[in-house]
Amino acid sequence: MNARSDIDIHALMLDMGKRARTAARKLALAAPEKKTAALRAAAKAVRESASAILQANAEDISSIQAEKATPAFLDRLSLDAKRIEGIAEAVEVVANLKDPVGDVIASWTRPNGMTIERVRTPLGVIAVIFESRPNVTADAGALAFKAGNAVILRGGSEGFQSSQAIHAAMVRGLKSQGLPSDAIQLVPTRDRAAVGEILTGLNGTIDVVVPRGGKDLVARVEKEARVPVFAHLEGICHVYVHAPADLEMAKKIVLNAKMRRTGVCGSAETLLVDRALAGTHLKPLVEMLIAAGCEIRGDDATRAIDKRVKAATEQDWSTEYLDAIISAKVVNGVQDAIEHIEQYGSHHTDSIVTEDKEAAEKFLNEVDSAIVLHNASTQFADGGEFGFGAEIGISTGRMHARGPVGVEQLTSFKYRVHGAGQTRP
Amino acid sequence: MNARSDIDIHALMLDMGKRARTAARKLALAAPEKKTAALRAAAKAVRESASAILQANAEDISSIQAEKATPAFLDRLSLDAKRIEGIAEAVEVVANLKDPVGDVIASWTRPNGMTIERVRTPLGVIAVIFESRPNVTADAGALAFKAGNAVILRGGSEGFQSSQAIHAAMVRGLKSQGLPSDAIQLVPTRDRAAVGEILTGLNGTIDVVVPRGGKDLVARVEKEARVPVFAHLEGICHVYVHAPADLEMAKKIVLNAKMRRTGVCGSAETLLVDRALAGTHLKPLVEMLIAAGCEIRGDDATRAIDKRVKAATEQDWSTEYLDAIISAKVVNGVQDAIEHIEQYGSHHTDSIVTEDKEAAEKFLNEVDSAIVLHNASTQFADGGEFGFGAEIGISTGRMHARGPVGVEQLTSFKYRVHGAGQTRP
Numbered sequence: 001m002n003a004r005s006d007i008d009i010h011a012l013m014l015d016m017g018k019r020a021r022t023a024a025r026k027l028a029l030a031a032p033e034k035k036t037a038a039l040r041a042a043a044k045a046v047r048e049s050a051s052a053i054l055q056a057n058a059e060d061i062s063s064i065q066a067e068k069a070t071p072a073f074l075d076r077l078s079l080d081a082k083r084i085e086g087i088a089e090a091v092e093v094v095a096n097l098k099d100p101v102g103d104v105i106a107s108w109t110r111p112n113g114m115t116i117e118r119v120r121t122p123l124g125v126i127a128v129i130f131e132s133r134p135n136v137t138a139d140a141g142a143l144a145f146k147a148g149n150a151v152i153l154r155g156g157s158e159g160f161q162s163s164q165a166i167h168a169a170m171v172r173g174l175k176s177q178g179l180p181s182d183a184i185q186l187v188p189t190r191d192r193a194a195v196g197e198i199l200t201g202l203n204g205t206i207d208v209v210v211p212r213g214g215k216d217l218v219a220r221v222e223k224e225a226r227v228p229v230f231a232h233l234e235g236i237c238h239v240y241v242h243a244p245a246d247l248e249m250a251k252k253i254v255l256n257a258k259m260r261r262t263g264v265c266g267s268a269e270t271l272l273v274d275r276a277l278a279g280t281h282l283k284p285l286v287e288m289l290i291a292a293g294c295e296i297r298g299d300d301a302t303r304a305i306d307k308r309v310k311a312a313t314e315q316d317w318s319t320e321y322l323d324a325i326i327s328a329k330v331v332n333g334v335q336d337a338i339e340h341i342e343q344y345g346s347h348h349t350d351s352i353v354t355e356d357k358e359a360a361e362k363f364l365n366e367v368d369s370a371i372v373l374h375n376a377s378t379q380f381a382d383g384g385e386f387g388f389g390a391e392i393g394i395s396t397g398r399m400h401a402r403g404p405v406g407v408e409q410l411t412s413f414k415y416r417v418h419g420a421g422q423t424r425p
Numbered sequence: 426m427n428a429r430s431d432i433d434i435h436a437l438m439l440d441m442g443k444r445a446r447t448a449a450r451k452l453a454l455a456a457p458e459k460k461t462a463a464l465r466a467a468a469k470a471v472r473e474s475a476s477a478i479l480q481a482n483a484e485d486i487s488s489i490q491a492e493k494a495t496p497a498f499l500d501r502l503s504l505d506a507k508r509i510e511g512i513a514e515a516v517e518v519v520a521n522l523k524d525p526v527g528d529v530i531a532s533w534t535r536p537n538g539m540t541i542e543r544v545r546t547p548l549g550v551i552a553v554i555f556e557s558r559p560n561v562t563a564d565a566g567a568l569a570f571k572a573g574n575a576v577i578l579r580g581g582s583e584g585f586q587s588s589q590a591i592h593a594a595m596v597r598g599l600k601s602q603g604l605p606s607d608a609i610q611l612v613p614t615r616d617r618a619a620v621g622e623i624l625t626g627l628n629g630t631i632d633v634v635v636p637r638g639g640k641d642l643v644a645r646v647e648k649e650a651r652v653p654v655f656a657h658l659e660g661i662c663h664v665y666v667h668a669p670a671d672l673e674m675a676k677k678i679v680l681n682a683k684m685r686r687t688g689v690c691g692s693a694e695t696l697l698v699d700r701a702l703a704g705t706h707l708k709p710l711v712e713m714l715i716a717a718g719c720e721i722r723g724d725d726a727t728r729a730i731d732k733r734v735k736a737a738t739e740q741d742w743s744t745e746y747l748d749a750i751i752s753a754k755v756v757n758g759v760q761d762a763i764e765h766i767e768q769y770g771s772h773h774t775d776s777i778v779t780e781d782k783e784a785a786e787k788f789l790n791e792v793d794s795a796i797v798l799h800n801a802s803t804q805f806a807d808g809g810e811f812g813f814g815a816e817i818g819i820s821t822g823r824m825h826a827r828g829p830v831g832v833e834q835l836t837s838f839k840y841r842v843h844g845a846g847q848t849r850p
Contacts, residue, residue, distance in 0.1 A: 303647050
C-alpha cells in the first residue's frame with residue numbers, strides 16, 4: 001500500500017459518509033409505503049439477478065486462497081438458487097415489518113396544557129462491517145433502511161463480487177421508488193484501510209457501527225471504534241438447573257440449549273446444577289449429553305458422576321466453545337449460580353430451569369444479562385424468536401440497544417411539543 | 426506533575442472505578458424504599474451540615490485567584506443558607522421520584538407461549554464531570570443513585586472543599602440505610618489528570634460520562650471520551666414565526682424564548698420570520714426585543730425594518746450568544762426555515778409559531794432536533810418542564826438519551842423470558 005492509495009481511501013470513505021448523511025436526511029422523511037415498495041422491488045431485483053449473483057459468487061469462490069478454503073468457510077460464502085431465494089424472502093420479511101418511524105412511544109400533557117410526544121425517528125447512518133456471508137448485504141441493508149437509516153456496508157474481501165451483485169439489485173429496488181441510491185452503499189474496494197476509516201466515524205457522519213462476524217472482527221471494532229458499537233464479543237451462556245427442577249424439562253432444555261446449533265451465540269457453554277440434584281438430575285443430564293455427542297468438561301463433583309467427563313480447567317468457565325463441548329459444574333443454590341455467571345459469563349443470555357418461582361424471580365432479577373430466561377432454552381436469543389421479525393445482531397452493551405437489535409432498536413426518538421402560546425414563567 | 430504523581434492518579438482512579446462497579450452491583454438490587462430513605466437521609470444530612478458546608482465554601486472562595494473572580498463565577502460558586510436549603514430540597518425531589526428500576530416497559534407473549542418482558546435496569550456506573558457549581562455534587566449524585574447507578578463525581582478545583590462537604594453529607598445518607606458508600610464517590614484530588622483517566626473509561630468500569638459545564642469542558646469530553654457521552658455542545662435554538670402566526674402569541678413566545686434567561690441552553694439565538702410577515706410581524710417583534718434590551722443582528726431584510734438592527738455576519742447564524750443578543754432573518758416559508766435550522770442549528774430545541782397546523786406538522790416532523798415545539802417557548806427545554814422531576818443535562822446525541830436526561834434515561838433494560846419448558850425447533 002503506498003501513500004497515494006491511503007489518500008484515495010480516505011477521500012473515498014469521507015465522500016461515502018457525506019453521501020450517506022444526505023441520503024439519511026431524505027430517507028427520514030420518506031413515506032412508509034415507499035420504503036416498503038422499495039424493499040419489495042429490491043427482493044424482486046435479487047430474484048431477477050440470480051444468475052448474475054451466482055456468477056459473481058462463482059468468481060469469488062474460484063479466487064479464494066487454498067489455505068482459507070475450509071468447509072465451514074466455503075459454506076458461509078457459497079450461494080445457490082435456494083439461498084438466493086432465501087435472501088429475497090428475508091428482504092420481503094423486512095419490507096412487511098411495521099414501520100417504526102413516527103411511532104408515538106409516549107405522550108403526556110403538562111399542567112400548563114402543553115402536550116409532549118416522544119416520537120421514533122431514524123438513528124441516522126449505520127455502518128455494518130461483515131465477513132464472508134454475502135447475504136448480510138441484503139439483510140442488514142434492508143433492516144437499516146426500513147428504520148429510515150442510510151447504511152454503509154463493508155463486506156469481507158472474499159465475498160466481494162457476490163456482495164456487489166446483491167448490492168446492485170438492492171439499489172435497483174430503491175431507485176424504482178425514487179429513493180436515494182446512497183441510502184444503501186457498499187464500500188467499492190477490498191482495501192482493508194476502509195475498515196479503519198469507518199471506525200473513525202467518517203467525520204461524524206456515522207452514528208453507529210455494527211460488526212457482523214467472528215470474535216477477531218468484533219474485538220477490533222470494539223477496541224478501535226470512535227463511534228458507538230452494537231455487538232457482543234461472545235456468548236458464554238449458562239443453563240442453571242435449580243432444585244426443584246422437572247427432570248424431563250431440564251433434559252429437553254439442556255439438550256436444545258447446547259446441541260440444537262452449537263455455533264450460534266445463544267448456545268449454552270456451561271451447565272450449572274444444584275448440589276441437591278447431583279444424584280437425581282446431573283447423571284441423566286450428563287449421560288444424555290454424551291449420548292448426543294457432546295464432550296463434557298466438569299468440576300470434581302461432575303466427574304464423580306461419570307468417568308467420561310473430562311477435567312475442566314479454570315479457563316473452561318470463560319470459554320465460548322461454539323462446538324459440541326460444554327463445561328459443567330455443581331453449585332450450592334441460586335446465589336452461587338448467579339455469582340458464577342457474573343464472574344465468568346458475558347452478559348448475553350442465561351436460563352434457569354426450576355419449579356421454584358421465587359428462585360426463578362431472583363435469577364431473572366439478579367443475573368445482569370441482556371436476556372434471562374426461566375424454563376426455556378437459551379437458543380431463543382434471536383430477534384426472530386422475540387417477534388422482532390429480523391435482527392441485525394445481538395448487543396451485550398447496556399446503552400441504547402441491548403439483546404436482539406431489530407428495526408425498533410435502529411431508531412432514535414425526538415420530543416414533539418404542542419402548545420397554545422405557552423411561555424415559561 | 427512528575428511521573429510518580431501520574432501513577433498515583435492512575436491507580437487511584439482505577440480503584441474508584443472498581444469500587445463503583447462493585448457498589449453498582451449491590452445498588453442495582455437495592456429495595457426502592459431503601460434508596461428513597463437514603464436520599465431523604467442525605468437531604469437531612471445536607472441541612473445538618475449547613476455550617477460545615479458554608480465554611481468549606483468560604484475557604485473555596487477565599488482561595489480563588491483574583492483574575493478568575495468574575496461576578497458570574499463567584500455567583501456560580503457561592504453558597505448561602507438559602508442555596509443549601511435548595512440543595513436539600515432538590516435531593517428530596519429526586520427521592521420522591523418514581524423508582525424506574527424494575528419497570529416493565531413492554532411485555533408480549535410469543536406463539537409458543539413464552540412471555541417476554543422488557544424491564545428497566547440501572548445503566549451501571551455514571552461519571553459526572555462538572556465545574557464550579559457545588560450543588561451538582563448533590564443533584565447529579567442523587568439522580569444517578571435513584572436510577573440504581575453508582576456515580577463518580579469530579580468537580581472543578583475551585584469548588585473542591587464545598588463539594589467535599591456536600592459529598593460527605595450525601596454519603597452519611599447512604600450509610601444510614603446500609604447502602605454502599607461507594608455508590609456516590611467524589612474524586613478526592615484537584616489533579617486535572619483525573620479527568621483524563623475518567624475519559625478512558627477506567628478499565629471498562631464507566632458506562633457513560635456526563636459533562637456539566639461550559640463549552641470547553643463539553644468539547645474536550647466529546648473529543649477525548651472513550652465511553653458514551655450524554656451532552657450537548659451548544660444550544661443554537663430557533664424561533665420561527667410562520668405566516669399566519671398570531672402576532673400577540675409570537676411576541677410573547679419570542680420575548681420569553683430569548684429574554685427569560687439568556688444564559689440557558691434553551692434560550693433562542695435566532696429569530697426566523699416569514700417574508701409575508703415582514704410588514705406586519707417583524708417590525709413589532711424587533712421593536713419589542715430592542716425595548717427589552719436585546720441587541721439584534723439581522724440580514725438586510727430585517728435591517729430595512731429598523732435601523733437599530735446591526736448587520737449579521739455569516740458567523741452569527743451559528744453563534745450561541747447566551748446573552749441578550751439575537752440574530753434575525755427573513756425566510757421564504759417553512760421549507761426555507763427548516764433548511765436554515767438544519768444548516769446552522771445544533772439539533773437542540775426549535776420552535777414554530779403559527780396558526781397553520783399543516784406547516785406546524787411539517788416543521789415538527791422535519792426539523793431534526795431533540796425537541797421541536799409548536800406555539801411554545803424554547804425555554805421549556807428542561808427536564809423539570811417535561812415532567813421528569815429532575816434532569817442531569819440535555820443530550821443532542823441520537824443514541825440512548827436525547828433531550829432532557831432524567832431518571833428514566835439513566836437506566837438500561839433487559840429481557841426477562843418466562844417459559845414452560847420451550848425449546849427451539
